Amino acid sequence: MKASCNWLRELSRIKASAEEIAEKLTQAGLEVEAIHRHGHEIKGVYIARVEGESPHPEQRGLRIVQIFNGKERQEVVMRSEHPLPPNASVAWAQPGARLANGTEVGVRRFGKVESRGMILSEAELGVSDEAKPFVVPPSESPPAGANAVEALDLRDEILDIAVTPNRPDAMGHLGLARELAAIFREPFAPRLNTQPFGVVALPEEIEKAEIKRKDRSWLLHPSSASATTTKLVLIQGPLSIPIQIEATERCSRYIGNVVHAVEGGPSPFWMRYRLYLLGQRAVDRVVDVTNWILFETGHPIHAFDLDRLAGPQITVRLAKEGERIVLLDGREIALGKDDLVIADAEGPVALAGIMGGKESAVSGGTKAILLEVAHFDPPSIRRTRRRHGLQTQSSERFERGVDAEALPFVQRRALALISHLGCGIPVPFGVDIEVRRSKPTVIFTSINEVRGVLGDPSIPEVEARRILESLGCEMSPAESGGWRVTVPSHRSDLARPEDLAEEIARIRGYHLIPAVLPKIPSKERNPRLQLLERIRCTLAAQGLRETIHFAFLSPDDLKRSGAPKDAVLLVNPLSTERSVLRTSMIPSLLSCVQRGERFDHPMGRLFEIGKRYLPAKTPLGAIEVLSLGIALFGPVRDWLSIKRHADFYDGKWHIEHLFRSLRLEVEWQAFDDTAPPWAHPRKGAFIQLKGRRIGALAEIHPDVAEAWELSTRPILAELELSPLMEEALKAHPPPIHPLPRYPSIVRDFAFVLHESVSFASLRTEIEEAGGKLVARVDVLDLYQGEGIPQAHKSMLVRIEFRHPDSTLTDAQVEDLGRRIVQRVAERLGGTLRA
Amino acid sequence: MEQAQKEIEEALRRLEATLPHLFTSSRSEAELRAENAKLLGPEGEVTRIFRLFPKIEAERRKELGKRANAIKSAIEQAFQQKLALIKKAQRQAELECPPIDISLPGRGVGWGSLHPISATMAVLIEVFESLGFEYVEVPEIDFAENNFGRLAFPPDHPAADMQDSFFTRSEGSGNPQAVVLRTHTTTVQAHFLRSRPPPMALVTGGAVYRRDDDATHSPMFHQIDGFWVDRDVCFAHLHGLMRAFVERIFGAGVPIRFRPSYFPFVEPGAELDIGCTFCRPWERGAPSEQCKVCKGTGWLEVLGCGMIHPLVLEMAGVSPKEWRGIAWGMGVDRIAMLRYGISDIRMLYENDMRFLEQL
Ligand SMILES: [Zn+2]
Helix, strand or coil: CEEEHHHHHHHHCCCCCHHHHHHHHHHCCCEEEEEEEECCCCEEEEEEEEEEEEECCCCCCEEEEEEECCCCEEEEEEECCCCCCCCCEEEEEEEEEECCCCCECCEEEECCEEEECEECEHHHHCCCCCCCECEECHHHCCCCCCEHHHHCCCCEEEEEEECCCCCHHHHCHHHHHHHHHHHCCCCCCCCCCCCCCCCCECCCCCCHHHHCCCCCEEEEEEECCCCCCCEEEEEEECCCCCEEECCCCCEEEEEEEEEECCCCCCCCHHHHHHHHHCCCCCCCHHHHHHHHHHHHHCCCCEEEEHHHCCCCCEEEEECCCCCEEEECCCCEEECCCCCEEEECCCCEEEECCCEEECCCCCCCCCCCEEEEEEEECHHHHHHHHHHHCCCCHHHHHHHHCCCHHHHHHHHHHHHHHHHHCCCCEECCCCEEEECCCCCCCEEEECHHHHHHHHCCCCCCHHHHHHHHHHCCCEEEECCCCCEEEECCCCCCCCCCHHHHHHHHHHHHCHHHCCCCCCCCCCCCCCHHHHHHHHHHHHHHHCCCEECCCCCEECHHHHHHCCCCCCCCEECCCCCHHHCEECCCCHHHHHHHHHHHHHCCCCCEEEEEEEEEEEECCCCCCEEEEEEEEEEEECECCCCCCCCCECCHHHHHHHHHHHHHHCCCCCEEEECCCCCCCCEEEEEEEEEEECCEEEEEEEEECHHHHHHCCCCCCCEEEEEEHHHHHHHHHHCCCCCCCCCCCCCCEEEEEEEEEECCCCHHHHHHHHHHHHHHHEEEEEEEEEECCCCCCCCEEEEEEEEEECCCCCCCCHHHHHHHHHHHHHHHHHHHCCEECC | CHHHHHHHHHHHHHHHHHHHHCCCCCCCHHHHHHHHHHHHCCCCHHHHHHHHHHHCCHHHHHHHHHHHHHHHHHHHHHHHHHHHHHHHHHHHHHHCCCCCCCCCCCCCCCCCECCHHHHHHHHHHHHHHHCCCEECCCCCEEEHHHHCHHHCCCCCCHHHHHHCCCEEECCCCCCCCCEEECCCCCHHHHHHHHHCCCCEEEEEEEEEECCCCCCCCCCEEEEEEEEEEECCCCHHHHHHHHHHHHHHHHCCCCCEEEEECCCCCEEEEEEEEEECCCCCHHHHCCCCCCCCCCCCCCEEEEEEEEEECHHHHHHCCCCCCCCEEEEEEEEHHHHHHHHHCCCCCCHHHHCCHHHHCCC
């Protein structure tokens, strides 16, 4: 909501600076997000009278304009596309003047002619966006030589106020002014003329009772452009239009007034200027008045061109399936059965409370209007404007709920403005259909309750009462003691004692509420949260970087990642790129790898802890699976060792390290024929915990890598965290054995084995052969290539022998070695490398 | 006998003559020990001399023995001296090696990092845990009723515009507007006020989702929500709690201010501002006009809070006459951005390596 400080000052009679107003409103909950200053920058601009003009002797397209600036005549050169009416009052910037946009005006030469200063356009004066010269209407013109900023009252400050949805009353200047008066502790008594100009006189022979029934009547009206002369004008046309509210649930009241002898044309400058500052382009007097009323009262009203309405009556009803309407902005929309419309005999003429129809809109040729002042049901307006994607100044206000009790006031104020501006002759008695009237809200509370809610026993009762009264509440003693508070109709948000407590706190200032530290008994920290934190820190300490990805992605991302395609869908996604919930951590991580490669960063060690979402036959239709994803891509970064890319075993270290840190043992299970679709079937394994499969670690499947256009082959892991955490919470520190008492002896063996023989099977055979005396088996080297037969490998293992109760002799170790070599040969076909 | 005596005397004379230059040519410990072995080793010259002694006359033995022992000890002494010299020289050489290039990077697994959001979330939650709040988990996919209705959002009210939601659907599910991605972690109230008897003090945190996407809004972001329901809870407690929280997270002396605001689930409702932690107006006397973080206002909005709306309590079956509550909720992303000086929220979710490696 934009608000003019001048307007607020006029209505509230609070003389405060814009900064002060902004600060106070913000402190009271009407957050001022910005202050825009207008007219303050302009210096050296005066009203001048055009005395004559002539074409420039040398340069075509230029004119020399003679002006009188109140003291002397000056010649100013200007472009000729905008003729100036003779004797026009213009804004003349003297040499040295500064304009609204900050430019400085000097003396310029155009050929032989020296132009002293310039005649300002509307945009240069900052009163509209138009490039045409600013001309003051003669009737409003200040004398030549007057300072333009002062004479035209150009200085104003516009506030951008973030009005919260509970405050429809603050959507107009009147409501804001009331608020200001309460904050500044001043009485609120705005002086607004609500008397339509003059009185309608009827030819005596026409009975009043008859008028409403007669379609066309004669009417005499005293009308004038100025208040001092009176003349009688003869009008032909209906005095009123019958109104029918069919959709009584959606419209509680509708007042329709006929205005005759409508004269279009520009509004007075003060009105145009203020509307412009509020972001509303001035159009035509009648339309400008409806906008003015909206900004002033916060109550949207609408004017229909009476001659464009197909009689005999208008109806407030729900649209029929298949009906269409072309709106004011030219959009044609198809209406649905939930859309509230104003309709004439032929069909909808306005989308109630949101936007009028183009067909019935007021135009330059409008002779008579029907002025609508109504109250529409907020949820109805909201549903319709959402359905059609229309947000207007009007819908914004109806949606919050305008004050139904204020309708007659708004009607009178609008008619008064119309008649006083001379843009029409209103028939003051309109058709007023009131379907329903809500009772005023009454709240019973007391100063002690207010003090209790706020925790401030020192709030003076007098002050609390004064605040509520200043906001329009009627206070009386309740029979049960305490207060009986009748809430004003413009504050429908006040319904409970707590609401009143907030009003009192808000106007007093929240800073006055004391601070008391709650004494809450301390509790055990959530063990799952702590564990999760530990897992995160362990992974980060392993050199992995944590990522956080959107929960939603495109169905294609799932498909090309080999992730489960049966996903939870978003009904209303922002785009198809983000239309399904991820069923796997893999696509998120791959998007990272892809991004890394694209931005010349083909190396990363990543993890993410987050949710996967799987469709389920539960009431919510989905389950959330807390998961861990890991991606390793690119070379192992080390300036000394052999250059190589991350492989399965790097990933295995991360997983084993994590399990170890949680005092758990990971079990690796070969894929066999069941690898996850994202995994290379031969370069990965399932991760198991106590016999339960919880995830997998593998190099990426080449198809998936290709689908993501990756040049590297990332190592990926995905596992469920909940089972891991459950077990970790049960895990205990390992039992510690006493240190061995006898020394161990170490021997290295280089076995040549078929490449299908695993390290695990070799170790098993060694342990079988050596029994308890084998304390440890390590791999030192793995080699394939020259000197080793085809499809074979050389595995160098180091075996540590130890006897628990004695020192092993060389002879014993030799014997053990022989037995091991023999067993490996028998069981695995392995030989010692020559 | 004559022979042996002569041999000894000759050897002794020869040895005595070499004594001054003993071991001078030995350059290493190994050479030295080899030289030494030639003299004192089992087959060494001195050892050999001693072996000849039984063969000579007893009266000469004493005199020659004395000379031989003197030579032996002189050799030993010379050996020890030379050994010490060599060791010293070796140590010297070891120390005088070319210096290593300390600028080469360290080897190992490299650096990992926590995401600014999770790191910030952990810090925030820990503060509230230490103030007595218990962490609980709440689902992300939830009934619209829990997200809106039970939190006193009026139906078809613009209040819901502040939180435009994503609805989810899976195969065979019914009403397309029944299930949402939660728009706030305030759903913790809807879940726990019903399932636990008061008093309770709970905090939760996690991802939330709104249909918004621009430079300052991300369709997914993170929040922390907490509430405390007990007898005689009042706004002053909220003030005290927030003061303690701000002091712990942003430091002592950072001013706070409550601004009245509106959230359907609180009444009275407020927004909490803290003094801009970048231009620190309370230290300088005024905010910095140029401060991009607070835009010259001197204040930063950090959270929304208030007293739990009696309707929320009522709907959960908790009597507002008996119990009152305070509640607060904050965006973690924004606080993380403040802590890390991140200006574009989208950076938090792009997971660009060039971003992550700065952490
Ligand atoms: Zn700042």
